[in-house]
Each structure stands twice: as C-alpha cells, then as structure tokens.
Amino acid sequence: MIEIKELHKYFGDLHVLKGIDLNVEKGEVLSIIGASGSGKSTLLYCINGLEAIQKGEVKVDGVSVHAKETNLNKLRTKMGMVFQQWNSFPHLTALENVALAPRIVKGRSKAESREIARAQLEHVGLNDKIDVYPSALSGGQQQRLAIARALAMEPEYMLFDEATSALDPELVGEVLDTMRLLAEEGMTMICVTHEMGFARDVSDRVAYFHEGVMEEIGPPDQIFNNQKSERTAKFLANVR
Amino acid sequence: MNFDYTFHWRPVFRKLPELLEASLVTLQVSVLSMIIGIAIGLVLALLRIGGPKPLAWVASGWIETARNTPALFQLFFFSFGLGAFGLNLTPYLIVLMGLSFNNAGYLAENFRGGFQAVPDTQLRAARSLGMSSAQAYIRIIIPQVFRIVYHPLTNQLVWAVLMSSLAMIVGFRELAGETQAQAFKTFRIFEYFAVAALIYYVMVKLILGISRLLAWRLFRY
Amino acid sequence: MNEPISFFSGFGPKDLWYLAQAAWQTLLISVLSISAGTVMGIFFGWILSESKVVGSITIGFVLDAFRSVPLIIQLVLFYNLFNVIGLAVSPFTAGVIILGVYTSALVANVARGGIESVGKPMRRAGRSLGLSYFQTMRHVVWPIGLRAVFPSWVGVALGVLKDSALVSVLGHPELLKVARDLITRTQQPLLVLAVAGAFYFALSFPISRYAAHLERKWQS
Numbered sequence: 001m002i003e004i005k006e007l008h009k010y011f012g013d014l015h016v017l018k019g020i021d022l023n024v025e026k027g028e029v030l031s032i033i034g035a036s037g038s039g040k041s042t043l044l045y046c047i048n049g050l051e052a053i054q055k056g057e058v059k060v061d062g063v064s065v066h067a068k069e070t071n072l073n074k075l076r077t078k079m080g081m082v083f084q085q086w087n088s089f090p091h092l093t094a095l096e097n098v099a100l101a102p103r104i105v106k107g108r109s110k111a112e113s114r115e116i117a118r119a120q121l122e123h124v125g126l127n128d129k130i131d132v133y134p135s136a137l138s139g140g141q142q143q144r145l146a147i148a149r150a151l152a153m154e155p156e157y158m159l160f161d162e163a164t165s166a167l168d169p170e171l172v173g174e175v176l177d178t179m180r181l182l183a184e185e186g187m188t189m190i191c192v193t194h195e196m197g198f199a200r201d202v203s204d205r206v207a208y209f210h211e212g213v214m215e216e217i218g219p220p221d222q223i224f225n226n227q228k229s230e231r232t233a234k235f236l237a238n239v240r
Numbered sequence: 241m242n243f244d245y246t247f248h249w250r251p252v253f254r255k256l257p258e259l260l261e262a263s264l265v266t267l268q269v270s271v272l273s274m275i276i277g278i279a280i281g282l283v284l285a286l287l288r289i290g291g292p293k294p295l296a297w298v299a300s301g302w303i304e305t306a307r308n309t310p311a312l313f314q315l316f317f318f319s320f321g322l323g324a325f326g327l328n329l330t331p332y333l334i335v336l337m338g339l340s341f342n343n344a345g346y347l348a349e350n351f352r353g354g355f356q357a358v359p360d361t362q363l364r365a366a367r368s369l370g371m372s373s374a375q376a377y378i379r380i381i382i383p384q385v386f387r388i389v390y391h392p393l394t395n396q397l398v399w400a401v402l403m404s405s406l407a408m409i410v411g412f413r414e415l416a417g418e419t420q421a422q423a424f425k426t427f428r429i430f431e432y433f434a435v436a437a438l439i440y441y442v443m444v445k446l447i448l449g450i451s452r453l454l455a456w457r458l459f460r461y
Numbered sequence: 462m463n464e465p466i467s468f469f470s471g472f473g474p475k476d477l478w479y480l481a482q483a484a485w486q487t488l489l490i491s492v493l494s495i496s497a498g499t500v501m502g503i504f505f506g507w508i509l510s511e512s513k514v515v516g517s518i519t520i521g522f523v524l525d526a527f528r529s530v531p532l533i534i535q536l537v538l539f540y541n542l543f544n545v546i547g548l549a550v551s552p553f554t555a556g557v558i559i560l561g562v563y564t565s566a567l568v569a570n571v572a573r574g575g576i577e578s579v580g581k582p583m584r585r586a587g588r589s590l591g592l593s594y595f596q597t598m599r600h601v602v603w604p605i606g607l608r609a610v611f612p613s614w615v616g617v618a619l620g621v622l623k624d625s626a627l628v629s630v631l632g633h634p635e636l637l638k639v640a641r642d643l644i645t646r647t648q649q650p651l652l653v654l655a656v657a658g659a660f661y662f663a664l665s666f667p668i669s670r671y672a673a674h675l676e677r678k679w680q681s
Contacts, residue, residue: 050364077370087365091383091461100379101369133461146365153369245545308619309661310626312637313654320641320650398529405531409630416534430545433538437530444529 001025001061002047002157002190008055009042016042018212019056026156029189031199033223034209035235040192041084043209044159047190048079060157077105080150084162086142088134088149094121095130098149106153113152120148124178140171144178151182158182160191196239200224208232252431255422262418263439269336269407269414270400276336277343277396284344285351299348306345311403314338319410331412339400346399350392354385387459394451398444405440415439472647477656483639484660490553490635491622491664494560498621499614501561502568509569510576520569527566533627535559540631556628560621567617574613575606608679615672619665636660 002024009017016039024030032040045051047058049065049072058065063075089097098117102108108116121127124144134142143163150158160179164172176198183189183202193199199206200220207217208229216222216229227233287299306314315338322329329337358381366376405416413421415436423432505524509516527535540555550558579602587597629638640657644650 048368050367073367073370073372076368079368081365081368083361083365083368085359085361087359087361089362089365089380091387091459101371104375104379105370135461149369245547305658308623308665309658310623310637312626312629313658313661316637316641316644316650317654320644321654324650402529402531405533406627408533416531419534420537430538430541433534433541437534437538440531440534441526441529 002188003059004043004047004056005059006056007043007046007053007058009039009046009051010054016212017046017053020214022207022214022217024157024188024190026188027186028204029183029187029202030191031203031206032190032192032209033194033196033199033206033235034215037211038209039212040209041161044081044161044190044192048076048081048159050081073105077101077153078155079157079159080147080153080155081159082143082146082150082161082163084165086139086146086166088137088142088145090134093131093133094126094137094145097134097145098152101149102152116152117148120152121145123151124148125174138171139167140174143167143171143175147175147178147182157188157190160189160193162192162194165194196224196236208235210235247431248428249431251426251428252422252435255432256435258422259415259418259435259439262413263415263443265418266401266404266414266416267443269332269339270397270404273336273339273343273400273404274393274397276340277347277400278393280340280344281347282351284348285355288348288352289355302341303345303348306342307349311338311342312406312409314341315406315410331407331410334410335404335407335412335414338406339403342403343396343400346396347389347393350389350396351385354388355381357388358384390451390455390459394448397451398447401443401447402440472643472649472652476643476647476653479639479643480636480653480656480660483634483636484664486553486634487622487625487636487660488664490556490560490625490628490633491618493557494564494625495618495621497557497561498564499568499618501565503572505565505569506572506574506576509573524566524569527563528570532560532563532624533630535563536627536630552628552631552633556625556631556633560625560628563624564617564621567620568614571610571613571617572606575610576602578609579605611679612672612676615669619668622665622668623661 002022004020004022007017007020008015020043032043034040042051046053047060047065049070053066060075060078063070065072065075089100092100095114095117098120099110099113102113102116103110118127118130121130124147126141126144126148129137129141129145134145137145147158147163163179164175167175172195176195179189179191179198180202191198191203203220205217206220206223208215208223208231210231216227216232218228222228223232224236227236284299284302287295288303290296291299315334318329318334318337318341362380362384363376366380367373371379404414407414408416408420411417419432419436423429426432505520509521536556536559539559540550540552543550543555583601583605584597587601588594592600625635626637628635629641632638634642636657640653643653647653
C-alpha cells in the first residue's frame with residue numbers, strides 16, 4: 001500500500017505540490033488527470049524517491065521513502081516506472097535492456113535474468129524483437145520495451161508518467177492495450193495520463209489535480225459524469 | 241638554380257632498424273600519455289561540470305591553458321619551468337607529462353560534451369530500476385559517453401603521435417629525435433626526414449584503420 | 462653609457478620589448494600563412510567537392526598526407542629540400558610557405574564541408590532562378606556555407622597560430638624561440654614563460670572572442 005500524507009514539494013520558490021493526502025491500495029488502478037504543470041508527474045517522482053520532498057511523508061508498504069535510513073535502491077525495485085520519453089538504453093539490445101537490472105540489482109544469474117527478460121518481452125508482445133537495438137524499434141515498441149524492463153524487476157506497483165504522450169497517435173493504442181492487460185492481471189498502478197478513455201474504462205479511481213492540489217478523487221463515474229467540483233467539470237468540458 | 245645535390249638513401253636504410261625501434265617509442269609514449277590524459281580528462285570534465293568552485297576553476301585553468309597555448313610552450317613549462325623549482329625531469333618524463341597535460345585538456349572538453357549529450361532521463365530511468373548511482377554511470381551513462389567521444393579520442397591519439405615529435409626539441413629520442421640525431425651525424429637531413437615522414441604517415445593510417453575496425457566491432461547499434 | 466653586459470642578467474624592460482617584437486613575428490607568420498592557406502584551401506575544397514574521384518585520388522591524397530605527418534618534420538624536410546634544389550629562402554619565407562600549405566590542407570576539409578552543407582536542392586533552386594554556376598556559388602553557396610563552417614575555420618586559424626611556434630626550429634626569432642633564448646640568458650624561466658604565454662593569450666583571445674561575437678550576430 002502507498003500512503004501519502006500532507007506532501008509538499010517546492011522547486012525553488014515554486015510550490016508544486018500543496019499538501020497531498022492519498023492512499024493507494026494493493027490491486028487498485030488509479031489514474032491522475034489534470035493540466036500540464038498541475039504537479040501530477042512530480043507526485044510520481046516523489047513516490048519513488050527520484051525527487052526530494054520538503055514536507056510530509058510518502059510510505060510504501062510501511063517504509064518511508066524519504067527517510068535517511070531507507071535503502072532507496074532496494075525500495076525502487078518494488079516500483080516499476082515508465083516515462084513519457086521511453087528512455088530505452090540505446091547501447092543494449094531489447095533483451096539486454098530488460099535483463100540488465102535483474103542481474104546487477106537483484107543478483108540473478110545471467111541465464112536466469114535472460115529467461116526473465118524473454119518472458120517479459122513475450123508478455124508485452126515483443127518476442128520477435130529480442131536481439132534488436134532500440135533504434136530499430138518504433139516509439140510504441142520502445143515504450144512496451146520500457147514496460148517489460150520495469151516488469152522484469154517483479155514490481156508490486158507500476159507508475160506510468162504520461163506513457164503515451166510522446167507517441168504518434170497511431171502508436172498509442174498498442175501501449176494502452178499493454179497497460180490494460182496489466183490492470184486485468186491485478187497490478188497496482190498509478191497512471192498519470194491524458195487518455196480520458198483509458199482513465200474511465202480501466203481505473204478504479206480517478207484523481208483530478210489542479211495547480212498542485214488534488215481537487216477531486218473518486219470512481220470514474222463520479223469524475224466523468226457527476227463531478228463535485230466546478231473546476232473538475234470545467235477541465236473535462238475543455239478536454240472533450 | 242644549381243642542382244648539384246645527390247640523394248643518398250642507403251645510409252638511411254641502414255639505420256632503418258633504429259628508426260623503427262624509435263617509432264615504437266613514439267607509439268609507447270603516445271599511448272601512455274593518452275591513458276593518463278583520459279583519466280585526468282575525465283576528472284577535469286566532471287569537476288568543470290559540477291565540482292566545488294575552487295576545483296572547477298583549477299580545471300578550467302588547466303583546460304584553457306592546454307587548448308590556448310602551443311604544445312611546445314607546454315613542453316617548455318615541464319622542462320625549464322619545473323627546472324626553476326629544482327625539478328629536473330628526464331627528457332622522457334618531460335615529453336610524457338607535456339603530452340598528458342595537453343591530452344587531458346582537450347579530452348576534458350570532449351568528455352564534457354559527451355556527458356551533456358546523454359539525456360538526464362537516462363540516469364532517471366536507470367535509477368528507477370533500482371540501480372545505484374555508480375551502477376547507472378558504469379552500465380548506462382559511460383558506455384554512451386564512450387561512443388560519443390570515440391572518434392574524438394581516436395583523433396586525439398593521432399594528434400598525440402604527431403605532437404610527440406616535439407620531443408626532438410627537448411632532446412628525447414623517439415622517432416623525430418632519433419631522426420634528427422642520425423641526420424645531423426651524416427648530414428643526410430632531407431633523406432632522413434623524408435623516411436621519418438613516411439613512417440609517421442604509416443603509423444597514423446594504422447591507428448585510424450585499427451580504430452575503424454574496433455568501432456565496427458564495438459558499436460553494433 | 463651602455464650598461465655593462467653580462468651573459469646572465471635579469472629580465473628587464475628591454476626583454477619585454479624583445480618578446481613583443483617576437484610576438485609581432487608570430488602574428489606576421491600566422492596572418493600570412495593563414496591568409497594564403499585559406500585561399501588555397503578554399504580552392505582545394507572546391508575541387509574536392511566538385512570532382513569526387515579525380516579530386517580525392519590526387520590532391521585529396523596529398524592534402525591528407527600533410528595532415529598525417531608532424532608539422533615539425535615537414536618544416537625541416539621542406540626547408541632542406543629548398544636548400545637541396547638551390548632555392549635560397551630565409552627561415553621566415555620557408556616557414557610561411559610550409560605553414561601556408563599545411564593550413565590549406567586543413568582549410569580544404571573545412572571548405573568542402575561548407576560547400577557540401579549547402580545541399581543540391583538549394584543549388585538547383587539557384588540555378589533555376591537563372592543564376593550561372595559562379596553566381597550560384599557566389600550568392601548562394603558562399604554565404605550559407607561560410608556561416609556553417611566559420612567556427613571550424615576559426616578553430617583552424619587558432620591552431621595555426623599555435624603551430625607557428627614550430628617555425629622556431631628553423632631558427633626564426635618568433636615568440637617561443639626568443640623566449641627560449643631569454644630563459645637561457647636570464648635564468649628566469651617562469652617569468653619568461655608567463656610573459657610568452659600572456660602574449661599567446663593576447664593574440665588568440667581577441668580572435669576567439671570576435672568569432673563568438675560574429676556567430677551570435679549571424680544567429681539572430
């Protein structure tokens with residue numbers, strides 16, 4: 001379970017997150033929507049400790065992410081992250097991209113980690129691209145590679161940071177399908193997204209962020225059809 | 241125009257073994273100065289990117305001096321300059337240190353460019369997989385930087401070989417120094433230097449050829 | 462009254478004047494060989510870009526050889542060749558000629574890059590407007606290519622300025638030769654080297670600054 005309490009984040013004088021309180025249960029799929037600059041991506045970075053926080057606390061399975069004594073590298077293996085820019089490692093083949101972290105972070109043997117990698121590449125539908133370098137893959141394939149790479153660490157949580165925003169429109173579908181598949185398998189997911197259809201169909205809950213504040217959170221039906229907040233309604237009216 | 245000079249190549253060919261041996265010394269001192277230059281250049285680049293102020297200034301001073309003064313000037317510093325402190329280095333050390341100093345300055349700028357060319361997001365992605373900072377640098381960042389600086393690195397090695405000929409002026413007998421010594425013994429200056437030029441040309445072409453072969457093996461992506 | 466002259470004497474104001482004169486020699490050698498080398502280099506670069514096969518086999522090979530042999534070897538070699546064929550030239554003249562040819566080999570590469578940076582479509586556009594070949598070169602390729610490779614050319618020029626120090630092996634009193642002589646006489650190597658270094662800095666810094674200024678101006 002991920003617990004976020006009274007979280008504040010500043011970039012210099014810029015107050016990016018203004019007291020976020022949020023719990024995500026095991027098995028839940030949470031989508032976060034909102035305009036750019038509303039702090040939703042920053043929240044993901046704070047959850048897996050890629051950004052420091054100024055006030056409040058983030059706990060993952062009871063372990064405080066930003067406490068000094070926490071072994072962040074170990075904690076991060078519990079949380080897979082997929083970025084807007086897919087960030088495949090260009091000097092490694094698809095298989096090596098996926099097999100590297102299990103071997104050097106988790107200490108799996110070479111054969112074992114290759115087996116894991118093969119299985120995850122198949123999982124995301126890249127079994128025919130095993131020995132290909134990322135430069136020969138499309139954006140959508142590279143993003144699925146990034147998902148396989150995160151899954152190879154056998155994470156309990158997956159964080160998606162606008163995973164489809166940088167893709168050409170015709171490639172968005174294959175990535176969303178992969179994410180949908182993960183949700184069906186019961187993966188706990190936090191998805192920062194602009195894909196309203198995905199948020200409505202796949203999520204258990206949807207949160208709307210506005211200028212560093214979590215304006216509203218609730219089941220998709222509430223957020224998309226019966227908003228309690230004026231701002232949420234206005235945002236969705238503009239998006240549609 | 242009176243053309244009464246006859247070329248005598250035989251004495252030069254008789255000394256060919258000495259010249260070839262001297263070119264091995266040239267290669268040795270060049271390669272050694274590259275290894276030292278790479279190590280120091282990496283440190284200088286990292287200091288210039290994000291070191292504490294005073295150290296960043298020292299790094300900038302080193303880099304700018306290496307790049308903006310003649311290599312011969314730098315050799316003079318290591319011979320006469322250090323001599324002023326009572327440090328009289330052997331000609332070999334003068335050349336090695338001079339070349340290393342120069343290499344480090346030029347390579348530092350190449351490394352800096354290389355580090356800046358690898359996006360920050362690569363580091364983020366690696367860290368998000370649970371890699372430590374050291375693992376992320378060794379496995380993800382440095383291999384990419386290495387590819388970016390590979391050709392500049394090759395060029396710098398060629399430059400080091402060419403630059404090592406300055407050893408002739410401080411009395412070290414690598415290829416140019418040996419050539420000069422032999423030439424002035426026999427007064428067959430033109431012939432000796434022509435052969436030396438040919439050997440340098442072959443060495444440079446060899447380095448470039450091997451580098452191209454290696455690149456083809458190393459960089460499959 | 463003349464001061465008593467001793468072989469070893471401290472660094473005086475007069476020596477500063479010697480170094481200044483030597484710096485002037487360095488500047489003279491550099492300016493002459495860079496100018497001559499640039500004109501020749503642009504010509505060679507043009508040939509290289511126009512005739513791939515013949516160009517690269519003939520002058521391409523020769524120019525590449527100039528880039529693959531140490532300049533100091535070239536200086537001694539050709540200075541002696543001039544003597545051998547009975548051409549009595551001063552070290553200064555020989556230095557300028559050899560350095561100039563060496564510069565042209567470097568500039569040729571830069572110039573070819575500049576010409577090739579202006580793509581075929583752009584040149585065809587020029588021709589389609591009714592410009593002649595040379596008008597296209599003058600009004601399309603030159604201004605665009607120049608901006609593309611100007612920084613590289615400045616790099617070459619600054620490199621030649623530094624390389625001019627090697628003319629000292631022929632015995633011409635340029636900056637580093639005079640510095641070396643002064644070190645022997647004054648036994649104050651650090652001071653002399655510092656002054657000589659300052660002169661090199663004073664020669665190259667304005668050039669790189671002016672180049673950066675030009676680049677900024679062109680970008681806006």
